Structure formats: structure tokens, C-alpha cells
Amino acid sequence: MPNNLRIRAPAKLNLHLRVFSPAESGRKDGYHNIESVLQAVDLYDELTARKTAENGTCRLEVNGMELPARNTLTAAYTEFCNLTGVSEGVHLVLTKRIPAGAGLGGGSSDAAAFLTLLDKLFHTELTLKQRLYAASRIGSDVAFFLSHGCAVVTGRGELIREIEARTDIFFVLVQPDVHSSTKEAYALLDERMNRPQTKLFPPEADLENMYRGPVCNWTFVNSFTEPLTESYPVIGRALDAVKACGAVFADMTGAGSMVYGVFSSEAEAKNAYTQLCGAWRTFLVRPCTAFA
Secondary structure, three states: OOOOOEEEEEEEEEEEEEOOOHHHOOOOOOOOOEEEEEEEEEEEEEEEEEOOOOOEEEEEEOOOOOOOOHHHHHHHHHHHHHHOOOOEEEEEEEEEEOOOOOOOOOHHHHHHHHHHHHHHHHHOOOOOHHHHHHHHHOOOOHHHOOOOOOOEEEEOOEEEEEEOOOOOOOOEEOOOOOOOHHHHHHHHHHHHHHOOOOOOOOHHHHHHHHHHHHHHHHOOOEEOOHHHHHHOOHHHHHHHHHOOOOEEEEEOOOOOOOOOEOOEEHHHEHHHHHHHOOOOOOEOOOOOOOOO
């Protein structure tokens, strides 16, 4: 086993995201329950880790953005050490390519990837149950990234029902110039939930069949899209631009601000990408599975 280990961490799209009000959730921990269809896509961060002689220390070297002192990676190291009793230090190099504040789950994916790297680096052979336990303590979306890349997700994001990922669809992502914090997005959504609600959501039992069916029949909804678009009209303009390029379905992912369009062929997706990339920060991606 080499001293340096490398892994790539994929982004995710929420193809559907229903957020329940605190009253509907019935939780006492401050979280909202959700129902979501999550799809991993081939836009990756890259992590390389090695052991060091500095016991109890996780040294981070980040290329592409600045992380706060407390982040999902340091949390992953702490949870791993608590779970395994490992006390050796680690030096982690993270190359960021997944945009932050976009609803793509980069921080959660990095944490899950780091857990996987640590398990290999120290030969601890953690079970999936152990890794899922650690993931649930780091953050709500982390557990999904230990799946095979597509799932119906419920609870606060920790309950994962894996489904087989499609390989016949393509996505064009467009990033408005908006950094959407999850805290702000939930505040906007909570305020909106105080108003009468008319939006219809597909039942949880229908989500997998809808995902497998024709994209033109999708009625997926993101609870965050309307309140974020009201506060940041540029998100709505990005959605309109993607739809105008022929997307069969389009919405915002997560708590925003990235929007995506779904296309039935690579040629159609490439054509839309070419039209959009002059005016927007744009990505062409497709479904992927686990870490690479």
C-alpha cells in the first residue's frame, strides 16, 4: 500500500427536494425532514492523503478555495479517530473543482471521500454501518456519498434507499453569480412556509418510478427554488436560459444556486453547453457512481 492515497469526490444533484416544515417533521433536533432524489455526477474534487508523525493532527492543504478552521474534513478525521482509536496524523491535499455555495454537496462529498481514504490509509476495514454512523455525525448529506451514486433520501438526509442510476441522460449546469448559504436558504423557506401552500409534490412512493420514466413526465420539485428565485432573480434567468436551450427538465439543485437542465442525448447537451458557456459559468456532466 503506497503512503499517498488518492480519491475523487463527485458532486450531486437534487433532482427532487421536498422540505417539510418543522411542524410536519416533528423533530426535536432543529432539523427539517426531507424527501429527495439524489444523483451523483462526474464533476469531481480530488483528495490525496498521507500519514504524518504529528499525532492527532489533520493538516489541510486546499487548492481552489479557503476553508474555515472547522469544516467537514476536520470533522471526518475526528469522527474516524473516535471510531477506530487511530491517533496518527494525516496530511490531506484537497483540489476543489466543485463550486461552493451552489447546492452540489462538495463539502459533504469531500468528507465521505476522506472517510474512505482514512479507512484505506490505516487498514481499519470499517463496515458500511460504521462509515454511515460517522457520516451521519458529520452532516446530513454525507451518507449519500457512501452509496453507489443514486438514491431516494429521507429523514434529515441520512436515510438512504439506493436505486440504479440512469446512464441515458445528460446534464448542463449553469451557475448564477450567487453564493447561497444553507442557513439563509432555510430561513427564506421557513418564512415562505408560513404562507398558504399550493405546490403539489409527488408522493415518496412514486419517486423511483418517476426517475426511471420519461424525463418529459417528471414532476419533481425543489422546495428551495421559489424562495431563492424571489430573493435572487438571476437564478430564474439562469433557469430560463437552460430551458431555452432545449432542456427536457430543469430546476435548481439543493439550496442553490446552481441550476441544471436534463437532456436526452450527449449531442443536445453539448449544443446547449456551447450556447450557454459564453454568458454563464457552465458545466457538462453525466451521472456517475461511487468515488473514483
